Amino acid sequence: MTIEVRDGVTVIDGRPQVLVTADYPYYRDDPAVWADRLRAMRDELGIEVITSYIPWRHHQPEPDSAPDFTGRTHASRDVVGFIELCHRLGLKLVAKPGPFIHAEVTYGGLPDWVCPSSDPSIEPLLDADGAASLWSDGANRAGRPLPAPFGPVFSAKVTEWLSAVGKLVLDGTTHPDGPVILMQIANEGIYTNGARALSAYDYSASGLSFFRDRLRAWYGTLDEYDRVHATTSGSWDEIEPPRSWTGADSPERMRAYADWGRFHADYTAEVYRRWADAVGCSVPTVVNLNPPTVEELDDWLARVRPETWRDIAYGFTNWMGVVSTDPDSQARYVIAAKRAPGPNLEENWGFSVLYDQAYSDATTSYHQTLLALAAGATGFNVYTGAGTSGWLPDLDTAHTPPYPDCAPISADGSATEKAPVVRVLADFLALHGEEFLECGPVTGGAFGLYAPYAGIAAWAGPGQDGIPRCGGALRDFHDRMREAGLDYALLDLETVTAERLAAHASVTVPGGPFLHRHVQDLLAGYAASGGRVVLDGPAPHLDEDLRPYTVLADALGSAVGTGSGPVPGDVLEDAPVARVVSGHADAFLRAHPSRDVQYLTVLVQSDNDGPVRVETPHGVVELLSAQGGAAVVRLAGGALDDFVVKGLNGFLDSAVPARIAMSDAESQADRPADLARVGGTLRLLF
Template sequence: MVIEVRDGVAVVDGVPRVLVTADYPYYRDDPEVWADRLRAVRDELGIEVVTCYLPWRHHQPDPGAAPDFTGATHPSRDVLGFLALCRELGLGVVAKPGPFIHAEVNYGGLPDWVCPEHDPSFEPLLDARGEPARWADGSGGPAKVLPSPLGPAFLDRAGQWLSAVGKEVLTGEHPVLALQIANEGVYTSGALPLTAYDYSPSGLAFFRDRLRAWYGDLDACNRAHGAAWRDWSQVEPPRGGPGAPRALADWGRCHAEYLAEVYRVWTQAVGSALPVLVNLNPPTVAELDDWLARVRPELWGEISYGFTNWMGVVSADPHAHARYVIAAKRAPGPNLEENWGFSRLYDPAYADAATSFHQSLLALAAGATGVNVYTGVATSGWSPDLDAAHAGPYPDCPPIGPDGTPTGKAPVVRALAGFFARHGAEFLECAPATEHAFGLYLPYAGIGALAGPDGPGCGRPLLAFHERMRAAGHDYALLDLERASAADLAAFASVTVPGGPFMHARVQRLLAAYAAAGGRVVLDGLAPQADEHGEPCALLAPAPPPDLGPGPVLYGDADAYLRSHPERDVHYLTVLVRTGNRGPVGVRTPYGEAELIAADGGAAVLRLTGGALGDLVVKGVNGYLGSAVAARVTLNGESVVTAGPGDLVMIGGV
């Protein structure tokens, strides 16, 4: 099995696939049960690829010793043996060596000896106040100071760790198909404010280096910033609150390039030709601008976008829904962590598979190219040095239980995996029904993140647009206006754009040409009067928002997403039932009205072809909400229904 990642899509042995994977934290389990648990993932869940972190602190607890990948110092460190079992069982692997992994591991998986409080040669990561950033892992001890990623000492030791993984783990015949670098930003920090980091000496040096690259010389930088710096060492980044728009926008741009640089350096250290992904955590509502400013996948080169979900139950929480959809739409890539196992740690709704199934389908409908069952297996038996905060089993309610037998979630995962194993390539070929788009103008994100509501921003208009589109029942697309082409815009009837005092001349010309060709440019805010250099440029005339018309949902409280094949009479309909809906849901399809009966908070994915129902998966039971119905889909008088309360699965016509 060989994986390439093309435009965010996993191409397996030359065939594009919706990549459905399951995580197994081998380091938390007794090696004697590894083979049994991996076999259960393969046979009970229908999963062909597992994911696993490689905790640095677990494999190299002593700074003076080489990392242990063979189990010489402890059996659970035998990652080479674990990978050999995966290969024997025909399982591919996505390996995740960090160096920071979170994963409820002490100090996020970093060894204690890289902590600046332990060894002052490691530079601390500093916030805008000059305070060190800390990681509280719930182990009962004080939160530990985090090292600056670009500090020389940490850069060297992290590089050595990643190089060791590349040279000692990714050699010979191994089943590793791809790598994931870092975790949710750098230190689960992708959604933090722009004032949270990095004001350390190495971070400031990087900022000043970027300014040199952008402006060429100090005089040009002074003119743009209205400053009188005599030396680059005098240049300081903004530290929150109002400020010159150019300075705020530049700090946001620096965050984007900082994240790209850390990803690049760590990937280079591994020294592998395998495809590399990252897993961004979705934004918070308050820090949406900070996230948009920092997360620029277009800057990452060959490193591919991916994301996670740990922000709430999307069927019940509109804000969680918005954050999740925005993360899925930001760029094509897989959902690399969907909560399928943690109810005690996050929300009791995850005790039932309906919650995770709903969110997995939402991710795919909104633009994800894969989904990960995190985690697939309950584990136990790790040492306090690895995780002192949590008792086993970890997690508490996954598809494979503590004794290695399938739980009630297993058939749901198997149905999800089976449906997309059969139809994933076709699903990806189908185009979403998106008539309208939101255009991201990301310089405003840096300004909005630091200046707040007093200045232009990108997050507030985007969130308002999302809510307006969801209320009307319509899907939408996201565009990066600084990267978009005329053909990109021409695919949409309208593009909503955040307004503000300036906008790149190229972007204004692009939007003006789109409007002249019949497109509708909707400005949320003031029409720009200047270009990126402050020169007069006012090419945009705002248009009123379009009449969206009725959405696909005819009755019932649900969201619906339609994808249609550009060449064949094939469509995929995803219906996501919101928490609180207790009756049938009516949906408009290319073949007429369909009626769906699913559980409260449940969901369905349907393949439609030739005017009729094809394969489908419908969740009819949500034990957490006390909802159990005979799942049913009706289209043009044809019904597929369960004999009694239960889920409805039809794959391959069976």
């Protein structure tokens, strides 16, 4: 009886599973209804795994009192009883102890007594200007300073909290004897700041101490540091990080910016490790990175390095806009899903008032859930599965019940019109999820990420001559590939293996003055074996230590190209893709390595009118879906098998009898409705 995360896939007792979960914030509800809400999510939504934060400020509001995990001070604090209830109801649990959780909780779930303005001994998190990083909520719009994670006083208090959760809540409740199968640490970075600019943090004394320790580890001696940076330093403590873009007319000047990006990656990894170690939980640990913003894509790429997290698994969230109407949101979503294999751990299925009225209908969330899965996610989360209506005032004074406003299970416990949509998708994945995970995306090439360039470009911004690109080159590549109807892979050049690289016919690589020696060797070998390397920029002439090294440039010779033009013709000709031939939609295809099985995902844009036709290697699939709708289709032996097609979108007043056809096979609803076939049985959802 085991649980592990294998290459981003949750494997329970040897069986890989698409991780389908729903969040339930027990701390916002009357304990008298916990059982009813959990049963509703299990029975109405088909959910077998619950996720829930464990808010520090809720369980330990006073510094001089031990955390209350059993309800001795208030029944809603009985998280031990909540976990036991999940177990009795046959539900598994992903426990999320923070210490920072956001979740629309006051001060992000931190207790007031760890705020630097309440306790001057607690060091604040600082930005590049030396100003405290603030967390603002509706109750305190001016914001309150956040504590620096490595500050000794706060670090000790966090360790006490997380250790208490581990010993008093999670010990004895983990799989296989208990329901807890995973633990999530932190939230969307550290303080929901995984996508913030590199200048946003951490310039506190403890943060800079960690930065200088990393410089010592990277460069070994001060002389080597000075050689690479063309500086003269009297001591490590004299070295200052960048605080603004002052230009970089040489590789030596670029390195200071790359160093700060590398620091952010190590800093994030170290915080995750320290906090996970403090809990000491026996089940795997995951995180939920928020996706990059458009403006700060390079900052995110420099910071988010899952390859350095050891035993901590990647996961991500979605709070970024309606992807069926916004290409920027769609690109951010795809990049987050492709950065590393892992589940979508928060998909907005319940908030229309806080975010966008489009979420009042299930179609928006369904569309985005399918996009994440098509782009590489290994699971999805319904955030939140049930509405809540009773929480202590100090937990959240900014929002009024219900929370959220339009969940699949309402705050009175009844199923809403969203419930059947969640249920049919959960059933489809329960039946086909293992096979879906075995299938690999059919791609037309790969993009190679080079984090040092992201660290430089994050500071320089767009349009700087002579400055290497990473995020901008990736976004251009994404747009070119999607315009051509091609899927793609993201590869981290510093860690990718030759075997994984060889799986792709081409790789587009940001160009610039330097590139790691082993990366140049890898790409040169790939090119010699017939792979196509497309350089988006100049060929490197230096290695990572800024010593002459031209192996890649020599290997490519006159074949050095640019990634700024259209997708190479040979890629278009060779890729067995799914391509939209009529209608405004996106299509993604996954294929099984050893069986004639494919999964087609079709994502219909909000302005589409009429049927969508998708050309696949086995023929044309035609479907009729609501505007903004989507479909997932299993193709077996070149024929239609199970599917889920969305025919209704109440937000857009779009209602059609959902239809799907391929060759001589056709299924259509007899009235405006969603249409599904799961296990060969047709379902209509009104």
